[in-house]
Amino acid sequence: MAPSRTLRTRARLLEAALDLFERQGYEATTTQQVAAAAGVSQMTFFRHFPTKESVLVSDPYDPMLAELVAAQPADRPLIRRIHDAFVQALAVIEPVESASARRRVAIAAQLPALRGALLAATQESEAAVTHALVATGADPRQARVAASAAFAATGTALMAWAADSSGGSLSDVVTQALSVLVGEERPSGERP
Amino acid sequence: MAPSRTLRTRARLLEAALDLFERQGYEATTTQQVAAAAGVSQMTFFRHFPTKESVLVSDPYDPMLAELVAAQPADRPLIRRIHDAFVQALAVIEPVESASARRRVAIAAQLPALRGALLAATQESEAAVTHALVATGADPRQARVAASAAFAATGTALMAWAADSSGGSLSDVVTQALSVLVGEERPSGERP
DNA sequence: CCACCTCATGTTAGTGACTAACATCTAGTC
């Protein structure tokens, strides 16, 4: 069963866009070129991706994240709950997305404007997590702050991960980043 | 001594832009209209503000922040140091900027794209703070994560502050936001 | 008071992201 025409076109556009971005740079690549390389018109590009940026930033995992956050025991600190939910989410996401995600993040990490866009794009996810926390009785203001901090930390770590191709699994990097917030700060790892 | 022509034009543009944004919305306002309202050409607008967004997001305080961060005792946790530096910085910034800043943030808080832009704009400040921390011997990765988390939390709190005009001083809001990260989570405020 | 020099500004023309409206074409259905 071949994927629907819509999905195939979208995949061709994504592939063409990543190729061109990597080869000639994001800014030097026009949406026209991407469309042409995928064999469609510019209009079709914009029907599949609302903006040029959106090729690099997509985040269909909000509902799962929110669920996982809500499932954490409510008596633990907010950031700890978010931390644990993220780690659980990564176990699911990593095997599927790791390849394409790294390409996208690596491209985005190079341009300040795109780094920002990537961070900005997490806002929906942030809202979802915040909502999940508030539903368990958390103070709304604190929940929002905790969520934004956690996403910022994760996003920052993600870009560092994509930039040094030195490796380390996605999970490891994110876990390390979040543990800075949870309060375990030590250059190496000994426990008092 | 009257301010230079450059500064006067910039001030007129800023005022005209805020007025129009508040009255007819950010997206519905074109840079042409802003320029016309300030009595200059569109070209002149872009000479004073590199982008339309930049009217709402400006951040000349990076150097001070970095200095204050560097001045914190190096044996304290990263986030605690950032927290203290922010509080000290606000004592200086608040009296000067509070009025215009609130207008700008209030406008930006309404549009998701602008909320993102505002968060994204803190990246230079983040870099500055990260650098200051690393200079004191902190682990670069941890420093970056801590800085991004702190700025995200602050930015989020800022937007909440500008949105509910219910008041509370800028310092209070930011302090509360950061204390979520420092690990003092309590709905209200009693101290153990 | 005039020539002069420097910048802020104006003008024009262009690129590129994105949108609206309407025409067309393709994939599966009956």
Added chain:
DNA sequence: GACTAGATGTTAGTCACTAACATGAGGTGG
């Protein structure tokens, strides 16, 4: 082999932003 819905094409336009060159106003030195 028509039939219909959704994917695509075409065209024309708006708006943010840029490059090139022309003009204008301000203060300075003579």
